[in-house]
Amino acid sequence: MSAKMATWLLIASISFLLCFATPSAQAASLMGPVAVQPQEYYRPSPLPRCEECPSVDQLRAPGIGLALEIDHGTAVVRLHEWELYDVALIEGDADFTALMRKYATGPINRRLSNKLLGRPATPETAILASIVSKLIKATQTWLDDEHAVAAAVLSSPDHIALTDEEIGDVFDYLKINNLMKVNDPNPLYQLYATSAAYAGYGKGLCHTYTDAYECEREEWKFPEQRVLHVDLNLEALSGTIKGLQTAKDGSVSASFVDPDLGLVRLVLPAADDTEQYWTAVSNRIRELAKTLERYVYMPYVTQLLLTGPSATNERFQAAVREALHDLVRDENVLDVLEHDNMVASKSNEWKSLFTFATARGAAEIAKRRQGGPVNCAQSDECRRRREDVHGEPQPALVKQRPEL
Numbered sequence: 001m002s003a004k005m006a007t008w009l010l011i012a013s014i015s016f017l018l019c020f021a022t023p024s025a026q027a028a029s030l031m032g033p034v035a036v037q038p039q040e041y042y043r044p045s046p047l048p049r050c051e052e053c054p055s056v057d058q059l060r061a062p063g064i065g066l067a068l069e070i071d072h073g074t075a076v077v078r079l080h081e082w083e084l085y086d087v088a089l090i091e092g093d094a095d096f097t098a099l100m101r102k103y104a105t106g107p108i109n110r111r112l113s114n115k116l117l118g119r120p121a122t123p124e125t126a127i128l129a130s131i132v133s134k135l136i137k138a139t140q141t142w143l144d145d146e147h148a149v150a151a152a153v154l155s156s157p158d159h160i161a162l163t164d165e166e167i168g169d170v171f172d173y174l175k176i177n178n179l180m181k182v183n184d185p186n187p188l189y190q191l192y193a194t195s196a197a198y199a200g201y202g203k204g205l206c207h208t209y210t211d212a213y214e215c216e217r218e219e220w221k222f223p224e225q226r227v228l229h230v231d232l233n234l235e236a237l238s239g240t241i242k243g244l245q246t247a248k249d250g251s252v253s254a255s256f257v258d259p260d261l262g263l264v265r266l267v268l269p270a271a272d273d274t275e276q277y278w279t280a281v282s283n284r285i286r287e288l289a290k291t292l293e294r295y296v297y298m299p300y301v302t303q304l305l306l307t308g309p310s311a312t313n314e315r316f317q318a319a320v321r322e323a324l325h326d327l328v329r330d331e332n333v334l335d336v337l338e339h340d341n342m343v344a345s346k347s348n349e350w351k352s353l354f355t356f357a358t359a360r361g362a363a364e365i366a367k368r369r370q371g372g373p374v375n376c377a378q379s380d381e382c383r384r385r386r387e388d389v390h391g392e393p394q395p396a397l398v399k400q401r402p403e404l
Contacts, residue, residue: 063367199361204247
């Protein structure tokens with residue numbers, strides 16, 4: 001058979017199969033980052049055995065979550081008995097804000113090697129380490145002498161996506177363990193803002209995290225979502241669309257960080273007309289959401305996450321509603337924008353959620369990764385140790401959230 005004839009037969013065969021393919025199979029290339037899961041849980045191979053068992057001190061230790069945004073950083077502590085406490089919001093200095101703007105708007109030299117000399121790996125590392133060290137110091141002060149901050153999880157905006165090496169450089173310089181890279185036989189990902197905020201909103205994480213198989217079974221049943229995450233602070237407006245089933249998976253389909261649409265634009269000497277500004281904000285969000293129209297499977301937003309200290313702004317929320325009114329699965333997606341949620345009795349709670357959601361999610365994931373098991377099967381000895389620690393009463397750490 002000639003090569004030309006073989007090629008034509010192959011094309012004909014593929015065309016024939018596509019004619020009888022299921023709609024979901026035909027649309028697979030247009031489904032985007034959300035994949036259709038089989039209805040019943042199954043695992044084709046067993047989890048690897050955990051290489052080590054966390055100590056009792058590790059199991060009792062709080063989870064430390066840190067989050068970097070364009071103009072600030074936040075820290076949250078997740079205690080052993082599930083309590084989350086918003087610890088600190090640290091404003092970034094001019095060097096930090098300039099660096100994050102550079103990361104957001106174009107490539108720069110993001111790594112050299114000075115680590116062996118005990119110096120920050122790059123000038124950028126020194127800038128990042130400065131604000132992270134302030135967050136860690138505030139956290140250590142909050143914890144008093146109960147626990148030393150030895151490990152943490154750090155999230156960054158999806159569009160910036162600090163690399164393993166960059167986060168590793170910062171943590172190595174500060175002598176802090178990166179919990180996204182320890183206790184995991186298959187450390188494939190870092191934690192970015194959308195997944196962290198999803199967890200901070202109480203979504204996408206199993207309840208029974210002390211049993212890896214049971215956790216998988218729980219999370220297998222979670223619905224797939226097209227998540228739109230919008231963050232507003234003084235220095236920038238940012239947006240990300242991500243397909244998620246759990247807070248630990250998914251991929252970004254589109255994102256932006258726009259330093260020209262930070263809320264500070266309204267108070268600059270050459271400030272835009274207020275209506276012009278909010279129209280630009282709405283148009284930018286709508287432009288992002290409309291990128292979903294290219295998908296056959298779920299071409300609309302199914303979950304909306306708002307974050308940022310400025311996210312309670314009523315004009316901002318009106319701009320989001322205007323942008324998304326016909327691009328969501330149903331009106332319930334926009335419930336977070338309900339004006340009743342912003343009444344005085346609830347406004348502080350919502351402001352705290354919007355401001356600290358990413359760090360809350362990072363803290364929850366830090367606690368889980370610290371105590372494990374993480375993507376591995378625990379031994380009977382480890383199981384008994386976890387049951388003993390999680391079943392015993394813990395000394396109370398009575399702390400109040402600071403007034404912002």
